[in-house]
Amino acid sequence: MKPLLDEWADRPMAGWSRTMLEALLQARGWSPSRVRQALGVYRRFIAWCAAVGYACGDFVGDFKPPRARPLEHREALSPEQCRRLLEAARNHYLEVPVALGLFAGLSRADLRALTWKEVDLDAGLITRPRHKTGTRLRLPISAPLREVLERHRERSGRVCRRLPVSDSSLYKALHRLMDRAGVPRSGWHQLRHTAATLLAAAGTDVATIGRILGHRPGSVVTLRYLHTDDGRLREAADAVARAVKLA
DSSP: OHHHHHHHTTSOGGGOOHHHHHHHHHHHTOOHHHHHHHHHHHHHHHHHHHHHTOOOOOSSTTOOOOOOOOOOOOSOOOHHHHHHHHHHHTTSTTHHHHHHHHHHOOOHHHHHHOBGGGEETTTTEEEEEOTTTOOEEEEEOOHHHHHHHHHTOOSSSBSSOSOOSSHHHHHHHHHHHHHHHTOOOOOHHHHHHHHHHHHHHTTOOHHHHHHHHTOOTTOTHHHHTOOOOHHHHHHHHHHHHHHHHHO
């Protein structure tokens, strides 16, 4: 209710209308699932007002939320898909957040919050508290990530500039970039999953992957970030077969 009350506090509840609701939702840019959740809350509020005798306009009525986006590709991107995405992003305003997501595993919230004071290119480290948990991150800056950051380097301010205010617009921008690169559409969180999966494929232990992602020590959540593919499954099966044959 808070966004609604913040916007409409100076208007009598009896005058609240569907037109006002549509304008509010358009300005907020919420996802379809967030809109559905809000509509449920608003309908309960309208029913409560009617039960206690408060005059409140039925500003929801038969309003239907927008259709949900098609399901995104949920698997981690392959190294080749990562390369194509980075090439498509070169000199695009999403180049820095895409590179940080793939090479450093930063979450969408951390991408929005990261400042140049937290990036030490000389020492090759990104140091900041993770937005979600406050866990202190010390992320090494790899050579390709350094090259991207050097080209976009600023003296101060946000590292990822010009990002859309709404998450919905930010996802749409990423999807347009993925379409240009010819890779399956996925979300910012899948870039984080991709970083974890590529680290695992390179032989990085789970504890180190957890530290890079900012998970608490021993967290089983880290394992959920790791994806595999048919090729790696076959390699694992062949490795078992070779071990048995040589025994």
